[in-house]
Amino acid sequence: MEIFNHNANINFLGMRKFSVGIAILLMIASIALIAVKGLNYGLDFTGGVSLVVDFEQPVQIGEVRDALEKGGMEHAIVQSLGGTREVSIRLQPKDDPASGVANGGKVNLDRIAEDVTRTLQAARPDARLKSRDYVGSAVGEELRSDGIIAAIVVVLGIGLYLGIRFEWRFAVAAIATEAHDALVTVGIFALMQREFDLTVLASVLAVIGYSINDKVVVFDRVRELFRLARKAEPEEILNRSINNTLSRTIITALFTAITMAALYFFGGPVVHGFAITMLIGILIGTLSSIFVASPILLWLGVSKQDLMPKTKDNPELARRP
Template sequence: MEIFNHNANVNFLGMRKFSVGIAILLMVASIALIAVKSLNYGLDFTGGVSLVMDYDQPVQVGDVRDALEKGGMEHAVVQSMGGTKEVSIRLQPKDDPQSGVANGGKVNLDKIADDVTKTLQAARPDAKLKSRDYVGSAVGEELRSDGIVAAIVVMLGIGLYLGIRFEWRFAVAAIATEAHDALVTVGIFALTQREFDLTVLASVLAVIGYSINDKVVVFDRVRELFRLARKAEPEEILNRSINNTLSRTIITALFTGITMAALYFFGGPAVHGFAITMLIGILVGTLSSIFVASPILLWLGVSKQDLMPKTKENPELARRP
């Protein structure tokens, strides 16, 4: 199945200055957004109390937020849970025995949940507590640092494999584009201030794995065409490789995107973060596979000699006439 001509000759490499310039700009902008605005870390990373409230009748998120503010619980994050009768409430308890937090920092989850329930029931008697949870900040900081280390290890591991399987230039191109894909994806979260939790972190790692799959397909075609061509310029080989694999790249991205869209619309709020991150990552990764990875290979000076099988010299053959 092909949606593009296998032998098309679109000059993707001719746009390399423009495409790589945009990629660098997006990376710099993402780093700036993460540094300035930071990420809207969820309770998995910051610690705090999370409650889910059920109502017998439909309720507005704004009404729940107003009731909490009137009860002295300011800055609570209230979100709909995908319906009109269930809401999620996240808040940071103050270091005050009256609010359920002792001076030592120990949280009385029962008291906090009871206070929230009574406050909401004062405004709406049909409010009922469905679930509650607490995450400590120390655990969240450890998870955050472990997540960063995991992403770096994944990219370096992929680079090491490609360096062994292909050639070091492919490893450099892969690591550079993987860093681009991960940074831009996370940068969009910093820009939109969507909640960044463990589910989103897991999907960022999944984006790295998905994205490298596209790039390896293109890289493999590059190696194959270099070995088959007697005389061909590297730019021509790279362009042909992208054109040959373009249908496969777009079809894979399209159907994976459809799956993630279905997960977002029908999978419930628990997987919204994962689905949104994957959709962003699929788009960014597909574009970088087409417009960024091959230009980096070209600038690194990849050639046919780098990809031909290496033969060992035989001293016995050298002595023969």
């Protein structure tokens, strides 16, 4: 199944100054947005009130969420707890005197629990508060730092793997493009001020994994063509590699995007952040695989000699039959 001719000769490398220039500008803009506007961290990172509510009769998550929104609790996170009668509710207390958190005051957990229970019982009289707790912001700060470390470890681990499997130039190109993909994805969240929670963080890590898969396919074709070609001009080989894998790249991106769109429209609000992040990351990762990774390889001076087996240079291997 092909969208584009396998032997097409689109000159992607001819646009390298323009494409890489845009990529650099997007990275700078993303860093500026994150530094100036910041991210709209969700309850997972900022802390908040956690409640467990039990119902005598089965209840839908959407029903609970609608009841809370009508009561003025618009950003509550509602999740089912393994059944149809028990739900978890997490929300950020408002900064007002009624909630007890104005001017740096402590959270009035009893008042918040009463407000939530009263709001739910107005819609469902069978609602009963089962437990309540408050999670401080220190836990959120730890999660944030752990998430950043996880992203860095993933990118460096991928670079190490590519350096072993291919050659160090491929590792540098992969790390640079993965940093671009992750930064621009997070930068869009800073621009839109969409809620950034653990689900979104997980999807950013998934974006990194998805994006590197595209690049490995192109890198594999680069190595194969370099070894097969008698006269291997780097720019020609890189262009052919992108053209040969273009249909596969677009088809993979298209069907993954369709899956994420279905998840967004039918999966409910809980997975909206994951689906949107993946859709943004798929677009950015696909474009960087086509327009950014190969120009970096070209500028780093990748050549046929770098990818040929080094048996003659190794006396131990040369003696083997």
